[in-house]
Amino acid sequence: MSITHTLQIPIHLDGFLVEQETLVTEAFADFSRLPHTSVEEDHNPDIANLSESVLSQPFQNKNLTLARGMHLHWSLPDALTRGGSSGTAEDQLAVPNRWLIQRKRKNEHEEWLVKKQWIVESDYLHPAGEENPVRTIAYPDPFHRAVDDPTEQPFRYLGRQLDATHWTEDINASRLPKLTALGYGEPAFAAFYPNCLSVFGCFDEGVQTKEDLEGLQYEIVGWYSHTDQDPLREFTTEIYNITPSLEEEAIKTRIQEEFLWNVQDLSHDRLPVGMTCYARLNFDPKENINNTHKSSDDTLHISIGNTGTEALSALLAQQIGNDDKDLKDRLEEQLEHLFLQSPLQAKTLDVAPRFKQARHDKGFNALKGGSLWQLTPLNENNEDTVIQLRLPPHMADTLNELNLLEQESAQLAEELTHLKRILFADWYKYMLCAYPPDDARDQYPDIDLVRYYIEQHSLPAIDLAKTDFEEKQVAIAVTKNDLEEQVTNFNQSKLDSEPIFIQKLDDHTPPLSSDLILSSTAWEDNQPFSNECLVFDGEQAYATLSPPADFNALSLWLNITTQQKQEEATLLALDGSMGTLMSKATFFDTWSKLSINGIEQASCQTLQWHDLPKDQWFHLYIEFSELQSQETTLHLFSDAAGENHVSGKLAGIRLFSQGLSTDAIFLDQN
16 A cells, blocks of 8 residues: 555635735734844834734734735635634644745747746744844744843744745754644734735745736645644544555545545545645636726725624614614524524424523623532442432531632632732833823823832732632642541441441342342332332332341431322331331331431421432431340331332341441441
8 A cells, every 4th residue: 555645735826916016904913013132232112012012003004015026825725724622722733834836937839837936934933133034024932931031032033935946954944833824823814914924925026017927827835844743644644543444435534524625536545644735826818817906895884782793783784774673683683593503403492592591691701610529429330420418517517618718719819810900900001101102201100100009009919819819729728638538537437336237229130138028029220329229119019127136226228209109108117016117197206316318307306207308319227216126027118017008219228236326327328
């Protein structure tokens, strides 16, 4: 199998003929205006170190002079202009950084002959301190560290155009580590020629008049100087390694899904391992040359709204121009529906209210709400369960203290952020006072007074808030470690009294204890609480347990149905004089301690049937007033006569010879 083929991606090439020097809109930002200091002198000392100093001013930005000649500008493949979800440069794909440009003309035999060739090195960084080269852009120096060396120039000039006749790769040149369509972070960096004229552009001074266009053709080819930055090479290499026997059509589909490219002429011996970009601009025949400049409508329409769709709907309603007063609202609703269609398309119920809620949510920005700690029980498969277990009091107090500290820390973080914004605003005002306009110097405060205010108020406030925040972080770490230690001790602790009987009803495959007798029960899937559990129908099913020894306490994992089929439904009963202990009609006070989900019920309060949780799993612990004999039979989900059945589920039974402490009851729930 041959792996030397590259995929050719067609791109768009524009040519702009300038017959005389012309002022046009400049780049969005000119970093050469930044003030900095060198060994010999200060540069731009009268310019404030603010973003507005380097940004192009609206309606005053025709400051770029285009020289006479042909200016070429090429676009990039759409697949290389898309970024990842993080929005960072690491997520952005690298773009080709070498371009070969050829100017061709036809001879008398209608053959295209190459007249001139150039190489554009898009990632070339001119040496720091070099005077402004001709037709290059200023770019923030990726290697500059102003804190380490404030005298270093904070920008470099990027890109160069060389004659291709004797061109060779300069391995010692300084280069941009990774060139992307965003450049230094501007979305329109590659799309706007003044932003990237030396990066994704070429200048030909040999073509200066319309007559020069006859029989003229330009061709460009772009490639990666470092093949490891080629996204197609990385993609196809992964395909070869994972699925080397993948069919041609499947590879075509994978490439189309990833890059939206429809690949032609693909076979096993022509599998692409990289990409090149190419374009051709042909000015022949002569009739294709547009010698007239079409006038355009220069009318400017401005629409203002709280959101983009609101402004667009207002503009559309105005352009339609009818007298329908509700037209704008309908247009806005329809436009919003287009944008919200994706998150709402899977909804089938309450679509209209959900649409209104989504529109309402768009009017707000989501802010971080801080951290909320919780303890989650895990089952044997280490998967999160939906069972809400109550914590021992000391653990609950520690958890509550941790969340209170997190809340206070979040408030301090917001306050610190607010103070930093105030400091930046004060520094901004200081810079304006340091570089006031020549015609308004007397209207600005003295810079020493502004500096004094910053040093005496803004900076101390930040230092104090930072100290409080750091102390709160230390308290959070201490409390968190304390809680982790409590959890570890809780998980490793043992019950005060070892159970004399354990039956975990989570799978009907293993044999049940011979002491436990079931009648007409069924098994039911019970994920994620357990694999399976016992189900009692409330008509015939019940269970009896013959304890292997004398017992004084028991615990159950129960799920009782709200609607019971029998009026005297009995949950728990004992043989002998005690009889029915828990039923819809009777709750005998025969215990010294009774806890529901670890919460001990007050002895002064009479327990009733409605006090038991319904239609949910709960842990029931009962400690009897006196020791129960081994000869006593325990009846579950019915009375001692096997009647008055309860409808519900059972997932676990434990008997103890002695009562459990409060912490041990919580441990038993686990």
